[in-house]
Amino acid sequence: MKTTHHHKNNSNNNITVQKIARKNKASSSKTTIVRVKNKHKSSKDSKPNSEFQENIPIPQINTTLIAFLNKNPILTKDFYQIDALDLAPRLLGKFLRRDDVVLQITEVEAYRPNDSACHGRFGKTVRTAPVFGPGGHAYVYLCYGLHMMLNVVADKEEVGAAVLIRSCAPISGLGTIQQRRGLKTEKPILLAGPGKVGQALGLSTEWSSHALYTAGGLELLDGPEPENILVGPRVGIEYALPEHVNALWRFAIAGSSWISAPKKTLRPL
DNA sequence: GAAAAGATTAAA
């Protein structure tokens, strides 16, 4: 999204910090590593989607992210009072926090009024009432009888719009995340997928309508804007009208490994 | 009141 300029003598402009947490194996010293990749691809970089070149251990979490979190910049209600299609990409890079768990949003989908794939398409019901409320609240629903899907309600009162959180990257609370997921891994299988995000945050439908702009419980905090964004059609809505099936309303952070399947339908914005 | 389908996941 943002154009990056080259600044010589500043090595920070040549790297992109991708990932933070490392499993602390119950050892006393908390070790975090940051995976760094070179933005300037050399001719030796054969693979288009080449993974990270090296793992560099550092004593602290990414300073950029720490700065955001230390400011406690909880997003205000007015941030959400816009079209879900505008809100969706703006949620990329933001942080979800509950208890000691902090997740960075890496993949989202927009659902809107007059959208044959939106849960609001049948009008306001007990389940979907939060979708028609003012932006900034959570909409959590049970999918396939198993999975808790977290949405961020968008737009103004009476507008049925929301943004599905499809994937996140773990920022802190890895132990809690792994415990809730029942998986001891830090690979994308941990958090790439909407049901996994809901599980990692310990959500249930009781969280539906929860205000994300108030302190406590589940919060949404400001975060760094991604440099590049991928777009594609939304997942799992084959029942919808063709114009909605084909709409490019899925967004993800380019270069992130925390993206759910299918990835091949995503392309640069 | 019954039946079908769903913004999915993990295991085979």
Next chain:
DNA sequence: TTAATCTTTTCC
């Protein structure tokens, strides 16, 4: 590729 699992919505 398929079972798991249950609420919501639709149809009779």
